Amino acid sequence: MSALTLTLKNAPEQRIDMAPLTPDNLAGKSMADIAAIELLSGNRRLRVDSLFDIAGDDAGNLVINNANGKLDFIGRGMKQGSITVNGNAGSYLAFQMRKGEITLNGNADAFAASGMAGGLLKVNGNVGDFLAAAIPGDRKGMKGGTVIITGNAGDRAGDQMRRGIILIEGNVGAYCASRMLAGTIGVMGSVGDHIGYGMRRGTLLLFSTPKMHATLQDCGSHTLPFLSLMFKSFKGLPSKFGAINRNRVQRYAGDLANDGKGEILVFI
Template identity: 45%
Template structure:
């Protein structure tokens, strides 16, 4: 399958909607047709060829349609929105709503991503080698469901409200997470290797929040969950280790290095377990792993 490459040649003074730029759709068009694609930019549109140099090669990734955007594009919003198949790679930064409601395929961001990355994501793999803004894997304001499937891996830091209203899927953060991480979590798994901000797990109903560093304080609406979850912990550690291979396939050294502590957890070293948020459903699970077991920074 062919690879389409868009090399940033002109930085606009406005934000551009990159959602029409999907690997499978572009693979079916000629380079000239790709250059004529109109991209929404507020109340006007611009052509892809005005912003990018377009090239095409026959070397695809594992037979998939592949799209590569070369250069920093923090002004390019909604890249990978509704992505269902193929491989989309941005070598630098990108804007807001990256991977919005994607259902499959792989979106790889080599720099930072803006706010609402993986917002309401349903499936696929989204990796960020840098940081993300607020509301990663969360719901849009007024919506009741955040991320409902897939895997999100962030090498750097995540902003506030990480996984707000998340219902399913896995989120791994190699750095810190901002305030209200895992807020109103319904289900799914969020793992944070660095520091966690204030008011984490606020309104958490179910799901799992794994911390590799001891937090400064435990929310008063969480209570000790006791022991007797050895089998669950073994399966949980095995599931995290299974993510190593697909993430290693991205070739992002920074990503794999930052997330390595999650892949090397010792199933024999039981974490501290707490249950909450008792102010709501109270069946959420907070796991605080032993730092010595994975060498967390």
């Protein structure tokens, strides 16, 4: 069996909701069934075969080629299989994803990994604002799983994140880990202003000391044994973080304006 491949014919004018196209939804469906699935686009419903050339038959291994930044909700709530996206993705990539694997070879827009509860999202590119954040109305952002970003992330990465691991190899924008509830975010590059604003719990791992506001307090330099364990668990991941083996850090705790049980660890 070869991977089920959807190749976008033309750049769409309206945004398209890709939520029905997940391996679990497509499992067992014939080519005709898949072609007949209707996708929401503005106030219209568009058949899959009107948008995509369809090839292959293994729905557990979905490939979206020629993808475009107007394709929203790729991999929404998926529970199995893998999706590979070649090109850019729109907003809400891996929204409420439960299991499986999504690889994006391109850039994603806002709210990637929002509500994600498990699985692996790897973005070989940049993501927009609100990575792993809660959408308005939700009280928690990402709730589990692993997110790897090889490029940069926008503002508010990890806003209200509850659990899981985000590894960003590039830079992040302002308000990283704002209102974070728990979980782990690693950033290899630079971070923007107001880091850890309103952070309640959770761990932020940095490679250089950021500008910090007054309610983040220095707790001194430490050798933390849990870091060895954490980096050991990263070993198999397709990320530069898998090669790290250091556990000596400067520990800053905060945000003291919001319980102050979070921590920002900076390698020394």
